[in-house]
Amino acid sequence: MNRDPVITARDLAKTYRIWHHPSARAKALLSRTLGLKPAAADYRDFHALHPLSFEIRRGEAVGIIGRNGSGKSTLLQLIAGILQPTAGSIRTHGRISALLELGSGFNPEFTGRENVYLNGSILGLGTREMDARIDGIIAFADIGDFIDEPVKTYSSGMMMRLAFAVAVSVQPDILIVDEELSVGDVFFTQKCFARIREILAAGATLIFVSHDMAAVQNL
DSSP: OOEEEEEEEEEEEEEEEEESSHHHHHHHHHHTTTOOOGGGGGGEEEEEEEEEEHHHHHHHEEEOOOOOOOSHHHHHHHTSSSSSSEEEEEEESSEEEEEETTTTTTTSSHHHHHHHHHHHHHHHHOOOHHHHHHHHHHHHOOGGGGGSSSSSGGOOOHHHHHHHHTTTSSSSSSEEEEEGGGOOHHHHHHHHHHHHHHHHHTTTTEEEEEEEHHHHHHH
């Protein structure tokens, strides 16, 4: 198997500027238009992720643990391309399938079936490809007739089932899972772990964030 790096981070960092008052933000926008720097007294910088460098190679399964607020989700969103770094660089190679914030890729007004096709297009799959996968996705999610109901009527467990089923419907090169498996029941969680192992066996790379050490060790 090719063991080249599929994720390479160099001095990767993310900082958010927090304004002390809404008027300070407006004043900063005006200052930027005029080519001026905002006054330091109007804001503070929050460093969500301090400079970090690493490589993850093809076929590796990497567990990430840390306290709440330590930057785990920020890191995953940078890898997935949802966020842009404030400093440094992140390079990825191959198709990324990410299960991050619960239901973040779903339109609550659309049915589960419609959201499956919507997420498939985000993953780069055409309608014909999704037509070939839809039955398998629905069977894996196992949410019954709710597949044709608006997602806003779903429980968190149903949302996770459908989100995971879509995320693993393709053979991703990089699979990112952020603690979502704790939402499901034990039998579905076991089914998810089994599917993740199949994806790993096919040569994918896994990044898995969890507070459950047993789950991290299991994978």
